[in-house]
Amino acid sequence: MTTPGSHYFDEDPTAESSPRDIALLLPDATFTLTTDRGVFGYEHIDGGTKLLLLRAPAPAAVGDLLDLGCGYGPIALTMARRSPEATVWAVDVNERARALCVANAERNGLANIRVCAPDDVPPDVRFATIWSNPAIRIGKPALHSMLMRWLGLLAIGGEAVLVVHKHLGSDSLQAWLTSAGHAAHRHGSSGGYRILRAGAKVVD
Numbered sequence: 001m002t003t004p005g006s007h008y009f010d011e012d013p014t015a016e017s018s019p020r021d022i023a024l025l026l027p028d029a030t031f032t033l034t035t036d037r038g039v040f041g042y043e044h045i046d047g048g049t050k051l052l053l054l055r056a057p058a059p060a061a062v063g064d065l066l067d068l069g070c071g072y073g074p075i076a077l078t079m080a081r082r083s084p085e086a087t088v089w090a091v092d093v094n095e096r097a098r099a100l101c102v103a104n105a106e107r108n109g110l111a112n113i114r115v116c117a118p119d120d121v122p123p124d125v126r127f128a129t130i131w132s133n134p135a136i137r138i139g140k141p142a143l144h145s146m147l148m149r150w151l152g153l154l155a156i157g158g159e160a161v162l163v164v165h166k167h168l169g170s171d172s173l174q175a176w177l178t179s180a181g182h183a184a185h186r187h188g189s190s191g192g193y194r195i196l197r198a199g200a201k202v203v204d
């Protein structure tokens with residue numbers, strides 16, 4: 001929930017804080033997560049996020065992994081639990097979301113998560129796996145530039161797994177990713193959500 005004129009992707013949400021706890025139940029993990037107003041998914045775990053967590057192939061076991069647009073952290077925490085030897089970078093522009101993600105990682109005993117603003121990720125980090133429920137509502141130009149920036153940091157052989165609703169342009173996004181050199185295919189779909197898998201750019 002946001003106040004009029006504010007968005008879940010604001011850097012500093014103006015919505016009055018009203019934290020609440022929600023449960024994320026997966027076959028292999030259970031988390032209690034604190035969320036808040038002014039952050040995406042305040043009421044419940046987003047349906048697309050849940051589908052991604054149920055269907056995505058296992059993240060790389062080691063190396064650097066990325067949750068692009070971490071919100072309060074359901075994706076980052078799941079990656080960290082499934083790949084305890086890896087380092088999970090949880091990135092978001094929303095300061096309140098980052099604070100929640102830090103607290104949720106700590107509360108759930110996960111020490112392999114680094115939460116930071118996008119520009120605070122060291123420039124030499126390359127990601128073996130990227131998972132994201134991307135912020136489609138920032139608009140197509142901003143979305144495309146965000147995806148080019150981060151998918152461009154995939155390690156050789158690395159893979160991004162994205163969840164996007166068909167009404168929010170999943171099919172055109174798949175085509176655009178492929179045209180941009182990140183061969184993308186549909187891994188699964190349910191309830192209108194598509195899971196897309198996109199590879200690192202092939203360099204000759």
Ligand SMILES: C[S@@+](CC[C@H](N)C(=O)[O-])C[C@H]1O[C@@H](n2cnc3c(N)ncnc32)[C@H](O)[C@@H]1O
Pocket residue numbers: 008009010040041046049068069070071072073074075091092093094097118133134135136138146
């Ligand atoms: C659809 S929400 C997903 C949140 C969380 N991963 C989840 O599944 O509940 C997208 C997130 O991307 C963040 N975001 C928007 N623009 C961003 C950007 N340029 N870089 C990083 N994160 C961004 C938003 O603040 C928001 O938290």
